[in-house]
Amino acid sequence: MVSHDLLKRFSAGFQRFQKTWYCPENNIYEDLRAGQNPYAMVIACSDSRVDPVILLDATPGDLFVVRNVANLVPPYEPDGHYHGVSAALEYAVRYLRIGHIMVMGHARCGGFTSLLEADHQEGEFLNIWMSLACRAKAEVERTLPEASPEERQRACEMWGVRFSLDNLMGYPWIREAVDEGRLLLHGLYFDMSSGELLYFDAGRRAFLPLVEACAALPRPGRSTL
Known part of the structure; x- marks a missing residue:
């Protein structure tokens, strides 16, 4: 009961x-x-252990947050169907004029576990949703065929962040804002085992500790994915 x-x-x-x-x-x-006039939009996972407001020590009004399983950004598909993430992106960029969009992945994500074990999962919605990250799974299978399950999972979670950043640039009004220097895109990864927050350095194509990455961040301008 x-x-x-x-x-x-x-x-x-x-x-x-x-x-x-x-x-x-x-x-x-x-x-x-x-x-409201939030300074950033965060696309984070629904996982109860990964609350971006707490992780970033934000206060009410700071962040415009969208959470879903595995912090995924779908591709731009203006097909007249229901698109919750895309609607939130449009509101944030075109109406709130947000200056930053952060995709925040994390370790031990159940969504990516289900993706990597899709042949053994049943359900009505989860497998279809996680198919959005099939590129991440394919990249892991291509580059890490002999890696341990833990290494494959971590790599898949990180590739998920990177491909979501790619998908963001497929939205014409996001690309326009980035090209004009009005919007920056960021990839984050929370390693709950170490308590470290990592930042995707596009130049090195690697996730680095946020403190280290901040020291080398370029001045405002176009984000390079």
């Missing part, structure tokens, strides 16, 4: 939220209720 204790826990948590963000000394929603 499922208990209602969780609701009580969340109620207490919400009261702490109110005391933090609605107190007279720090009522951040006095400004936010007039509208």
Whole structure:
């Protein structure tokens, strides 16, 4: 039997939220209720262990966040169907005029586990969704045929971030904003085992510790994928 204790826990948590963000000394929603102006969009995984707001120590209003299984960005397909991620991208870029889009992958992602073990999985939606990352799986099979399951998983997760960045550039209004220097694209990878946040360095085509990568970041301009 499922208990209602969780609701009580969340109620207490919400009261702490109110005391933090609605107190007279720090009522951040006095400004936010007039509208949002986030400085970045984050496409992250739905995994409960990987909350970008917590990982980046953000506050309300900082981030426009989309979360899905395996932090995937679908290709640009204006076909009249339902596209939640694409709709969020359009809103962020064309209406909020966001300056940064971050794709945040992570270690031990269940979505990529299901992709690598697709022959043994059943379900109505997950396999179809994860087929968006089939290029990542193919790259791992091509380059790491003899690697351990752990190495293959990690590589697949990282390739997933890179191919999502590629897909972002397929949206004409994203490419236009990048070309004009109004938008930067970033790839991140959270290694929960080490507690390290890695950044995709396009020049080296490698994921580096964020602190190290920041020291070598180019000045604002076109992102190179």
